[in-house]
Amino acid sequence: MRKITIxxxxxxxxxxxxxxxxxxxxxxNIDLNFIKKIxxxxxxxxxxxxxxxxNFETLFLNKNFILLNKSTPLPIKVLYKSPTTxxxxxxxxxxxxxxxxxxxxILVIDVGTCITYDFINAKKEYIGGGISPGVHMRxxxxxxxxxxxxxxxLVKKADLVGKDTFSSxxxxxxxxxxxxxxxxxxxxxxxxPGTKVILTGGDSKFFDKALKNTIFANPxxxxxxxxxxxxxxxxxx
Numbered sequence: 295m296r297k298i299t300i301x302x303x304x305x306x307x308x309x310x311x312x313x314x315x316x317x318x319x320x321x322x323n324i325d326l327n328f329i330k331k332i333x334x335x336x337x338x339x340x341x342x343x344x345x346x347x348x349n350f351e352t353l354f355l356n357k358n359f360i361l362l363n364k365s366t367p368l369p370i371k372v373l374y375k376s377p378t379t380x381x382x383x384x385x386x387x388x389x390x391x392x393x394x395x396x397x398x399x400i401l402v403i404d405v406g407t408c409i410t411y412d413f414i415n416a417k418k419e420y421i422g423g424g425i426s427p428g429v430h431m432r433x434x435x436x437x438x439x440x441x442x443x444x445x446x447x448l449v450k451k452a453d454l455v456g457k458d459t460f461s462s463x464x465x466x467x468x469x470x471x472x473x474x475x476x477x478x479x480x481x482x483x484x485x486x487p488g489t490k491v492i493l494t495g496g497d498s499k500f501f502d503k504a505l506k507n508t509i510f511a512n513p514x515x516x517x518x519x520x521x522x523x524x525x526x527x528x529x530x531x
Contacts, residue, residue, distance in 0.1 A: 296335055298340075309328070312517075329350060340360045360523075364380075389522050390515040401479065402515065403493050405495035408425050408426065409428050409429075411423040433463070436463060449464050452469055479509070493509045495513075
């Protein structure tokens, strides 16, 4: 069965095409016209969006379509104290993590617009996590809230000691995030021994090799999670 998963995020729209559980292709920064072209290839579709009203919903009215929301049945239990404020992306990541690593305590770290930390226990219960500013948010903040610091682009590796303004900014942002992630991983492992860590998100490739802790990198985790939610709601169709 051909299925489409769409994630409409804060900065880009991503689409993946699945053949049952096999990820056939993935596309970033898509637009309305692209979706119109690829729609005839699918039998089932799920949309996750950060918007209150997506421009794409009307395209799917005559399709076997699910809009992920707070009432969508899930293969995990959400114990978050304010579930109505929990982002769909974080829910999908949790479902994808449980599918990848069943019967485990899992910490999912998504390095995107924000850096999110999501913890799911071995009972398939979503407990909660944390949110901090993402990479580009930090670069932008340094530029916006000072009079002298320039806006610069992310680099793969930053020296510890910056020798000029540019390298000092890189040192603070890149090394700061690396140490933040390592530190938080360490605290989770201390409190929940045996916790497995999955790193994902558009900017995760800049940090996966720099981390001291053992992590599993999976750039497709969110899409895999959406696909599993779609499968879980098969009876809906």
